[in-house]
Amino acid sequence: MSFTVAIDGPAAAGKGTVSRAVAAHFGLAHLDTGVLYRAVGKRVLAGEDPVAAACALRAEDLEVAGLRTPEVAQEASKVAAIPQVRAALVDFQRAFARRAGGAVLDGRDIGTVICPEAEAKLFVTASAERRAERRLKELVEAGHPASYENVLADVRARDARDTDRAEAPLRPAPGAVYIDTSELTIAAAVDRAIAAVAAARA
């Protein structure tokens, strides 16, 4: 039987960590849908047309190195505003969501557009400042030093683009459980998410 958990929220709010923990706890498959847009963005930075890149996306593209850089993140956010790019990625995400055994998908439009019928929906967010601090730490640890001001500006630019676009803008889905991680430890955010999903499965 399929069971879908839709987890949406802005960049660096802790969605990835929460999604992986929820998937592991309930034995569900996990898809980070941002990787699809990052893979398209990376191909565009290499000179491809965005729509052609989205239509030709292959599983191997999701595993290439260099998808986590700030340049690829910004390009992903730009290609994600193109309706034909989004349309090309819908079927793959919906098929994943309905796989036997259940799935967790995280992104920006999972509960609103991709799986409005998901059995559990969460919206995971945090203040832009807290998200920038966390992203800076990740970048430094991954060997991409940056300044806090630049990272905060990047977070805000991506928030604005992801929230203000006409097609599938970032919004909490109706009925989504709202988790603000600004003042929460990872463990506390994960506990809340697991409790919300457990309630939906009961």
Ligand code: DC
């Ligand atoms: O979650 P992320 O930071 O890896 O996502 C990269 C970009 O991809 C993000 O800025 C917007 C876009 N995206 C989207 O539009 N819809 C999704 N479901 C996931 C990501």
